Amino acid sequence: MPGPVYDAAVVGGGLVGSAIALGLADAGLSVVLLDEGDTALRASRGNFGLVWVQGKGAAMPDYAVWTRRSSDLWPGFAARLADETGLDVSHQRPGGFHLCLSEAELEQRAATMRRLHNQAGPDGYDCQVLGRDELCRRLPGLGAAVVGGTYCPHDGCVNPLVLLQALQGAALARGVSYRAGLRARVILPTGGGFAVGTESDRLAVGKIVLTAGLGSRPLGAQVGLDVPVHPERGQILVTERAAPWLDHPTTFIRQTTQGTILLGDSHEDVGFDTGTTAAVAHDIAARAIRTFPALARLNVVRGWGALRVMTPDGCPIYDESERHPGAFAVACHSGVTLAAAHALALAPAIADGSLRQAFAPFSARRFHVQAH
Numbered sequence: 001m002p003g004p005v006y007d008a009a010v011v012g013g014g015l016v017g018s019a020i021a022l023g024l025a026d027a028g029l030s031v032v033l034l035d036e037g038d039t040a041l042r043a044s045r046g047n048f049g050l051v052w053v054q055g056k057g058a059a060m061p062d063y064a065v066w067t068r069r070s071s072d073l074w075p076g077f078a079a080r081l082a083d084e085t086g087l088d089v090s091h092q093r094p095g096g097f098h099l100c101l102s103e104a105e106l107e108q109r110a111a112t113m114r115r116l117h118n119q120a121g122p123d124g125y126d127c128q129v130l131g132r133d134e135l136c137r138r139l140p141g142l143g144a145a146v147v148g149g150t151y152c153p154h155d156g157c158v159n160p161l162v163l164l165q166a167l168q169g170a171a172l173a174r175g176v177s178y179r180a181g182l183r184a185r186v187i188l189p190t191g192g193g194f195a196v197g198t199e200s201d202r203l204a205v206g207k208i209v210l211t212a213g214l215g216s217r218p219l220g221a222q223v224g225l226d227v228p229v230h231p232e233r234g235q236i237l238v239t240e241r242a243a244p245w246l247d248h249p250t251t252f253i254r255q256t257t258q259g260t261i262l263l264g265d266s267h268e269d270v271g272f273d274t275g276t277t278a279a280v281a282h283d284i285a286a287r288a289i290r291t292f293p294a295l296a297r298l299n300v301v302r303g304w305g306a307l308r309v310m311t312p313d314g315c316p317i318y319d320e321s322e323r324h325p326g327a328f329a330v331a332c333h334s335g336v337t338l339a340a341a342h343a344l345a346l347a348p349a350i351a352d353g354s355l356r357q358a359f360a361p362f363s364a365r366r367f368h369v370q371a372h
């Protein structure tokens with residue numbers, strides 16, 4: 001018996017899939033959003049919540065431009081989500097700091113910024129390298145271990161859990177059919193479209209967009225898409241609430257609007273293990289206390305591990321299958337930062353068929369270059 005028919009199926013209901021589903025619905029497509037369920041690996045529920053520009057794109061200039069574009073789209077996007085869902089995602093863009101605890105760290109950071117500045121051309125790259133004295137003027141309570149850092153006025157943060165809820169709420173309000181607890185098992189090209197097989201259903205769709213995070217790799221293989229993502233664990237600690245004190249997010253420490261302080265995060269190659277370890281928690285806490293000694297007075301109340309969706313060069317993969325046009329893959333490790341651009345700029349390109357041309361530098365074909 002034929003199942004439901006949609007213009008597009010988005011497979012994976014994390015931050016990436018929810019933003020894409022919303023954008024496709026904005027473009028007038030009928031959309032079904034499938035999500036595997038609570039036991040799945042979900043980066044979207046375990047991240048640090050930064051909307052972060054500085055330092056990104058040294059390996060790919062287009063990524064630096066794209067990240068900045070998303071940051072610029074964020075204020076309007078957050079206002080729109082609030083209007084449509086009543087949810088405040090607590091977006092703030094006060095500018096962010098990266099703080100260095102040794103001269104070697106600072107030199108390496110400054111070299112990355114020089115590279116980004118040089119590749120940006122006449123437009124420049126809006127990020128400053130700051131010495132300790134200037135940092136102390138801007139960030140009260142800085143520890144003696146901080147030797148310098150970098151500042152970018154376009155950096156900010158959001159509440160990522162409310163963001164996920166708001167993206168899905170806005171998508172539902174646009175008519176997206178959200179199917180929780182439903183895993184896409186088989187995707188078959190049907191000539192002009194695709195059949196998506198789940199445990200209970202067979203859906204007929206015109207386009208299919210793989211946004212299944214680490215689950216996209218095996219699904220992509222069914223429709224001629226290479227999605228070479230791998231897990232990278234990050235651990236995060238959360239302290240008890242404190243009075244408002246840190247006005248700017250930093251790469252490793254930020255205060256939420258509720259007063260808690262997030263400390264993180266690690267970069268670990270441990271396969272699909274989402275656990276936590278005392279050794280990494282110790283390192284995170286020790287660095288945080290060297291950065292802001294007053295943090296030693298706060299209790300840590302929670303900690304978790306989550307898996308990043310990493311590509312080989314850390315930049316996003318946006319692709320359409322050459323063998324089966326209409327099948328797309330979207331994978332990235334900055335799904336909070338890029339949520340605005342995904343909904344407002346990437347999804348329209350998927351809807352109107354211009355992705356392959358407009359986002360060519362982001363194709364996974366960049367990993368297939370032959371060495372001579």
Ligand SMILES: Cc1cc2nc3c(=O)[nH]c(=O)nc-3n(C[C@H](O)[C@H](O)[C@H](O)COP(=O)(O)OP(=O)(O)OC[C@H]3O[C@@H](n4cnc5c(N)ncnc54)[C@H](O)[C@@H]3O)c2cc1C
Nearest residue numbers: 012014016036040043044048050184213215234335336337
């Ligand atoms: C510790 C940590 C800190 C981070 N900090 C930041 C940050 O500060 N800023 C930032 O921008 N990003 C950050 N990130 C990255 C960000 O969280 C991810 O880029 C983003 O969540 C990826 O979202 P996703 O939707 O691609 O993947 P996921 O959240 O993993 O979602 C994938 C979804 O696909 C579903 N799925 C899988 N297979 C199937 C299937 N076969 N059928 C149906 N559904 C399926 C799963 O159920 C899951 O819900 C961080 C990540 C981590 C781990």
